Amino acid sequence: MENTSTQFTKAPAARIRKPVVISSVLLILLALTAGAYAKPLTITITQGIEAALPIAVVPFRVSGAVPPSEDLAQIVSNDLVRTGQFKAFPVKDMLSKPTDPATIKYQNWRILGVESLVIGQVENTGPDNYTISFWLQDVFQAKQMVAYKIPATSKTLRAAAHKISDIVYEQLTGVKGAFSTRIAYVTAEGDFREKRYSLWIADSDGENAQEILRSKEPIMSPSWSPDGKRIAYASLEQGGAQKVYIQNWQTTEREQVKTPLSGLHGAPSWSPKGDKLAFTITKNGNADIYTLHLKTQKMRKLTTHWAIDTEPVWTPDGGSIIFTSDRGGRPQLYRVAADGGKPRRLTFEGRENLKAAVSPDGKMIAMVHDSGNGNGYQIATMELDSGAMQILTEGRLDESPSFAPNGSMIIYATTGRRGELAAVSVDGKIKQSLSYQEDVREPAWSPFNN
């Protein structure tokens, strides 16, 4: 990135909720409540690192007739703190609140131990137009690291703030920020015999949760299309028969993924190019993995074994698929070429290993791991080259790992008093809890660019 002001002409921050088009297909079975908002997920750091970077995000100067509805500096500060890698200097303890680089007294910030400073301005430039300017300053070198102008409307203010967080995070850590991403998850409410299930899409900070599907039957295994526009998932809404659906989460339009085969269809996973879907078809006591080209409808049977083969996931190069199989007696992870071939076993450590997620760089997998010593199921990672395994969590029923698109964190489902979500950094040092007022499960972190 250059140290000059850059116009964000292509800023995907402009993503907003579009007016909802309700497909008539949806109305038949499901009471759709797209556009409904629930209490957001509450994200708290349960374990951070000692060497967290001290940063100060000074409240932005507001000018113009219509002040912004969001406190951008607060959103940026919360984003950075939530990673566990930053500690924010309290606004109330700030000796001065500069909003222009020329007025910064670096010495004052050095004394306070602040290493990085974010300042900014929000100018109301039209009926619903804002121009956000911000600067990231290196306090010890007393110089500017980056500065940007971002245009926004009232509906994209939060997205603009996340964009600022992305830029600041990348400047200071060298890793691309994942604040402008989203998470999909499933909630289950009500008595355990009469649950109501919902599929949600929320911003990565838990805000703007949008319910895109509601059903009396279980919903599971959401998988993002690589362009972030669609979600594939499995639903039991057809009288308990599991089927796979693809839904555009903004328009909420959807279609069932139909194949010539009867049987239960589940565990969908999108290929990295977005042209194919891998999934499981279960029939006559046997679950096997198939791939389907979504345009040509060409289908390929990838596994042929009496065992349960399920939970396929593509490697980022699209060349192979990692899946769960109990062909060795207990469920373990196997790898097979995406165009077919003999599967090879990947995991040997532990009694069971299930439901792999592949890191964005393709070097590591996360999985649900049962060591066999009576501790239940935790999230573990394994480097694919060395086979080195690390257990990252301490729950008894941790499941559904999903990597952040920058590879920094793994979000997963865990059980406390009820189903909750949690996230852990890939080195295990930083932990977050994401709680909701009801059971929440099956998290899936979106790709970039959505």
Place this chain on the structure above:
Amino acid sequence: MMKVITRMTLATVPAIFLLFVLLAGCGTTGEVEDQASAETSASASTEASEPASTERADDQTATAEPMEPQTQMDPFEDPNNLLSQRVVYFDFDSSAIRDDALPVIRAHADYLASNSQVNFTLEGHADERGTREYNLALGERRADAVRRLLIANGVSPAQVRVVSYGEERPAVLGHDESAWSMNRRAELVYANR
């Protein structure tokens, strides 16, 4: 059993199970009810005792129709009839039919084979351990194991529909073996029952 399970509250589940265990082992129904109600909370006992309610009707309400000795009880409601048992239990990560399930499955096979117009659904279930999709496949495998045995005993494949709920629909809440053992199951669900 199925009908009872869908209605009962969480607190009554162990009591119901106990009731059936006792029913299987005891000679007279009256004795069973006494023992069961001792284990059952007051609020739960009305629901819990439902399977035997037709037998008790004349004791409880003056307006009840007199029981005629030769009246045939609905075999699906008669706790002494194996058809009243519609749940088959499994061992951990296994779809092997246990010996203790064979009499129940045979009883249903006989009924279904001689009532070929009757359709039914087999629902497979798993305990909460392991992942959701693996458990969904495991539940299907369990339901299919029951299906195969029914077909081997004369039931037409056209009568059967198999679905799986995996770990999504536990019969009993809990995070220990006593709950898990009740959740690893296949249920025979007859239409209109």
